[in-house]
Amino acid sequence: MPTTADILIETLIDWQVDTIFGLPGDGINGVMEALRTRQDRIRFIQVRHEESAAFMACAYAKWTGKLGVCLATSGPGGTHLLTGLYDARLDQAPVLAITGMQFHDLIETFTQQDVDLTRAFSDVAIFNAQVSDAAHMESVASLACRSALAKRGVAHLSIANDVQEETLDDASRSKRNRPSHTPDLWFEGSGLPADEQVEKAAEILNGASKVAILAGRGALNARRELAEVADLLGAPVAKALLGKAALPDDHPHTTGGIGILGTLPSQEAMEECDALLIVGSTFPYIEYYPKPGQARGVQIDRDPQRVGLRYPVEAGLVGDAAAALRMLNPRLKRKEDRGFLEKAQAGMRRWREMMAQSESKPDMPLKPQVVSRAFGRRLPDNAILAVDSGQNTEMAARHIDMKDGQAFGVSGTLASMACGLPYAIAAGIAFPGRPVFAVVGDGGFAMQLGEFSTAVRYRIPLKVLVLKNNMLNQIAWEQMMFLGNPQFGCELQPIDFAMAAEAMGGIGYSVSRAEEVESLLDAAFAAEGPVVIEAVVDAYEPMMPPKMPPDYARNFRQALPETPGREAIEASVAEEPLKTMIAEDRQERDQGQKS
Template sequence: MSETVADYLLERLRDWGVEQVFAYPGDGINGIVAAFGKAGNRPVFIQARHEEMAAFEAVGYAKFSGQVGVCVATSGPGAIHLLNGLYDAKLDHVPVVAVVGQTARTARGGSYQQEVDLQALFKDVASEYLVQVDVPEQLPNALDRAIRTAVARQAPTVVIIPADVQELPYSPPKHEFKHVPSSPPSDPVSIAVPAEAELVRAAELVNAGERVAILVGQGARGASDEVRALADLTGGGVAKALLGKDVLSDELPYVTGSIGLLGTRPSYEMMRDCDTLVIVGSNFPYSQFLPEYGKARAVQIDVDGRNMGLRYPVESTLLGDSGGTLRALLPLVRRKEDRSWRAKVERDVEQWWDVMAKQAAVAADPVNPMRIVSELSARVPEDAIVTADSGSAVNWYARQLRMRGTMRGSLSGTLATMGAAVPYAIGAKFAHPDRPVVALVGDGAMQMNGLAELLTLARYRHLWADQRCVVCVFHNNDLNQVTWELRGMGGAPKFEESQSLPEFDYAGFARGIGLEGIAVDDPDDLGPAWDRALTADLPVVLDVRCDPDIPPIPPHATFDQLKSVTEAVLRGDPDAWDVVVKGLWTKSREFLG
């Protein structure tokens, strides 16, 4: 039997070291599905419950492995379903390759079943590289370039292969006119470093400052040692964009935590009061949380020149790899002997963690959601991977979870889509099958798609050396983040028809599909429940009934925002009394200590 295009596709993926693809079948990829059978399921076909989940799993795998994630979907609706996950990859700068089926060439243009203009569909999300393979000789170059581009540009790419092309006999490109060859898979390593003159200018700017603030994003992940060295030399503090939460340990006394709407008061005050800002590998978009224009001089280090000066007026731009650039910069930076700024930052950080502990201890009905993450933070393994979903749960992930050791964490940072945490966790388990994983998920996200994807978790858990994967559900029967946004931004009361969720037994569902389910409705049971979940020998759903009226008030909440919440209450919010009492009491912990 001759080798088909689909057979060669899988062979080439194996050559690239791809061990699994996240996918869902359909007749537009029948040739590829058949090839998996002939290849002994190598790479492993991981069947998600929905193509969107397959894309998210590829994103999660790529985020936590540092390797390209691969997803496969059929034509028409399958291809359309990939879009949300691929946009998540695009906006968070993650290397993902999607292989997509298409209507047979003989039927194209005839309004055939599932015929969709995929070139138009993917034009924006795969703007770095999008190609349709129409003849077998195209395939090596198309696939290789898609992978290389995804890695080089940290972006999603798409390869479209029509159904009939998948089943054609494979023939390689020839050494002749209008054929394009390719090269064997490779993993080139290069470290770009700015010119000496640019480094000297940046060092002069940093040396002139007295109150240095460092902001790190996910682009600094491979430069944690260098960031610590810079902080030590300058006596500065380090704030973390949400996607860079795992760059530095929160046990370092000068790490001020997250920045922005979900950030901490020490980060807010450090940015407000600093005179020098060093941005390392971050494209944090909310400039209102950075120093006021003109009050701080800034240096930016980024591997992508398109990001330079995009968020803040910077005087020195260092185009290069974060680690290599900092290693070249550090010998030029003088150690600051005056440590009064550092001392202030460390006092603020210490007080903040004390405030977080007291806020988590505020009485609630039945469980304070902050306590859920506070109890996790006290006992999470140092090699754990934590994913968080969009919604109010991300507030507690951002503020209450203390990173330490080799912990990793991520979420849909820029797209901020609901429903990513569970498939991210599955992707993380395939990236690191020997490490525990925790997903922090609101009940809205669980009802949207997390419940179905628990079936995927149950199906493939036997492939992982360490089966610990805890899906913690913040069970409050409310689309809580939007409820608070209605109150805080528009002064509108909670609208029950849009915000209230149907009741569901998440722990019972988990037990019904062969996982462990633990239900908690007493705050005193929360710690032991985490202990049990984190030491289980199979995945666990931790179903915690928590109070929807504990407000995710930013540490820098403005008078207008607090006024809007009050107005919402006065306009007939159904939870008015709890909102006022618990909101004021929680906020008071910040000021009263």
């Protein structure tokens, strides 16, 4: 007779779940036994911290489009999942979290690990249930999977450890709860927008003379259709970070990223367009969109709740991006005037020249742009790249080009540190044998450093570039630019990450001089197995937006006199490309004073 845990795992197998990320504990041992006896049909990937398990489940769902699953014990095991689960919630990744609980008759008695995880998960989960017995599990296991996939969010099942081992014979089945009344099937909708909205969108876009496109993660499976609509409209395509792989970075229509980590041509396209087509993105930084009333808006999104969320739109195409564009594109007239696109392309040539200046500096300390560009240039055509949150994100966004066939992942809306390594490991588990790469900062990497041993254990073909500046660098620049305060509390105690990699059974390299970068990366890329490349880089290399807003520039100048390393920072901003970025701000400020 199957136990509650057996029913759960058999249901997951029926839903084509092949991998569960987690860490054992006494509150989840019944589920662990169900996994042990089914090792030939479902994999258990042991992590070193439950937060990583949730990040991996989220990333696995993003990489594959399938349901990601994570597992944790009662009390602190469950609460450790929350950061990774919020990553899934905010980036709309379907994830099922399974947690244990204390004995069912000791709940709310102040016993050990007496945490009501259903209450703790009430904000993060779109489906959230405490399982009462095996008969209840028959009903809720499928519903949890279906809910996570249908709503692209987090489902949570919490099971008391004694309930996990109870059988169907032990269950008190009500007469209304008939066996097998819920199917283990997924019925997907058509994902097609309303025809009248498609017609309205075509009217708006055909009537505009300067169309800009903003593409996000929802456009990843619509690359061909996105390239077609960009060509028809003569439109530059700015990419939100989650949509970095939506078009190759060398595509003639793309202007690269948008926002503080983006490019100047993307920002200029948004400032000058008279129509905006948003494809699969709710990029959160509203200040980088066109001004309301400047441009007519069209948006494609699977979630009607998100249409018009960031920018007012007149036509909302609710559905799959590829399907919506296949309906829209035949109704568009090819624009003969390519002036708007050509201006953006000229801007991109200038932008690339500026970036090349920072990518070729022989300076000491080593500039992070130099090693980032050299690392990215070596990525093979089928590479998967994961990045962490911090200044390393800027390095990957601006200095590593995505090619056609490559994949890119990051904690998007949550922008959590410590995501890069778990994301990369999940990619290696999802696509065995495919080369995996990560760019991380020393701050985020240290948070989940032990997880590198997971990459060693599962023989992930992983190369991790650690930009080590002994500083929480993005936070330091935000303190200065956002508030006008000197950097404080951001210095980090140095860690020898190359030595740590060796201690965990991997391979470690360290580089600190520009002239050593090429040869060292050649050696690191030739090495087999998980590799850490520790790049000791300039802690005083500023993180700048493509165009400095006047308040950022004013705050930066205010904070600089009391900031440690002032002389080094001043030397950096006196050189290209930062000199030009600052000059853009001065021109804008001078024009404002004249007017």
